[in-house]
Amino acid sequence: MTNQPAGTSDGHLRWGILGTGFIAGLQTQDLLDNGFTVLAVGSRALDSSRAFAEQYGVAGARGSYEDLVADPLVDVVYIATPHPFHHANALLALNAGKHVLVEKPFTMNAREAQDIAELAESKGLVALEAMWTRFLPHMIRLRAIIQEGTIGEVRKVVASHNQSLPQDPAHRLNDPALGGGALLDLGIYPVSFAFDILGTPETIRASASMTATGVDRQTAAIFDHAGGQQAIVDCELDAASANRAMVIGTEGWIDVESTWYNPVPFTVHAADGSVIERFEQPVSSRGMQYQAAELERLVRAGDTAGTILPPSETVAVMTAMDEIRRQIGLSYAADATPDAQR
Structure with a gap:
């Protein structure tokens, strides 16, 4: 829509929320306040999904991440789980044919980030890091x-x-x-x-x-x-x-x-x-709607990467984080974990 205000949606793409924590609530509220369609939420516990769905007025509550990404009506999945699970969750959604908006840090390391970027590109899907500041x-x-x-x-x-x-x-x-x-x-x-x-x-x-x-x-x-x-x-x-x-x-x-x-x-x-x-430009809501609007813009344009934060830069950022961790002696289990399923 040529006259669509920045940070808003025409409502055509349908969102699924993967995870029910604090950050998921912030993003969901910003989506709902700015014309985005939030179709369903998924959690590992159905009670958690139902409580979240009731709080935010979301129609669908799913008792597993697998059920959420399998929903044929969901076009985009917002990954809002703790970052050790982003890699597996994003691959699950991409393999189900869904575009993904993945909370930051995108992954635990650059290898995991590259996995997601490569899989998204191979499937013609958008994998965007939810570094909301970039889009404000x-x-x-x-x-x-x-x-x-x-x-x-x-x-x-x-x-x-x-x-x-x-x-x-x-x-x-x-x-x-x-x-x-x-x-x-x-x-x-x-x-x-x-x-x-x-x-x-x-x-x-x-x-x-x-x-x-x-x-x-x-x-x-x-x-x-x-x-x-x-x-x-x-x-x-x-x-x-x-x-x-x-x-x-x-x-x-x-x-x-x-x-x-x-x-x-x-x-x-x-x-x-x-x-x-x-x-000084006040924004409505918290401001997380702008990153969602960028993902929808990419989907409408048929692009898998934009100029503000392409997947290649997300991988580069994670590579720098890996180097910082190497120098300060901070390692995680994910650093030694073989590639997850593709």
């Missing part, structure tokens, strides 16, 4: 400002994601068996932001402090690029910060306010500190 209006404008040369040559990107989260050793965030640690849950945001602005780095230098359970409590990394540009990224799971981001160029800088990965304002400064532009 402030990021669209930020990239345009950089492209226009407003701040000159970009030299540095700085981004943080630090939160004070549950410290219970049994909590998922602190459990290596469930992909715990700051990097995968929090660091994925600044790492992806650095890739968005500067692309794939030439070298990575990383450092971390670990928890008693063996996951990273805090991690910092410097990305060095062939042209001399740098990205400085950090994350922490037991101490909060303002969580701002900056893009620094030879003619000025962009200051993205707290919390930068949400739909927030930013200010463009000239090198002398004067304000060139202040961007």
Whole structure:
């Protein structure tokens, strides 16, 4: 539809929600608020699916992931399970002929990400990482400002994601068996932001402090690029910060306010500190509808990859995460697991 507002749907594609946790609820509400059709939800327990369906007014409740992806009326599956299960869940949906929107981190490692990307491409299906920040209006404008040369040559990107989260050793965030640690849950945001602005780095230098359970409590990394540009990224799971981001160029800088990965304002400064532009565009709902709209746009266009976040870049981001983990000594069971079924 030529006059369809950004972040909305014409309702023709039908969504299935795989998983019933907190993030699934946020995405489902944004879908429903913006004209998307949510047909069914699937969980490993039918009671959980029914409760979720009742809460959000979804017609269908399925008692297994297999039942959800087998539904011939479902066109797209949103994968909202914990990240150790993304690989298997995405392959299950793709093999059933469904497009997938997969929560971040996309997978546990680059090998799993490549599996999904290759299977989706072979089947002519969309596999999009749900890095919602990439698709928000402030990021669209930020990239345009950089492209226009407003701040000159970009030299540095700085981004943080630090939160004070549950410290219970049994909590998922602190459990290596469930992909715990700051990097995968929090660091994925600044790492992806650095890739968005500067692309794939030439070298990575990383450092971390670990928890008693063996996951990273805090991690910092410097990305060095062939042209001399740098990205400085950090994350922490037991101490909060303002969580701002900056893009620094030879003619000025962009200051993205707290919390930068949400739909927030930013200010463009000239090198002398004067304000060139202040961007502020409130969005309806939480803002997760924009990534869903991008997936629907790709499907309508018959494309399997867009320019904002193609599968190849998702794989590259996971490759960088793998290298950071190698340097800080953080490994998961998935790193040694043979390829899942195709």
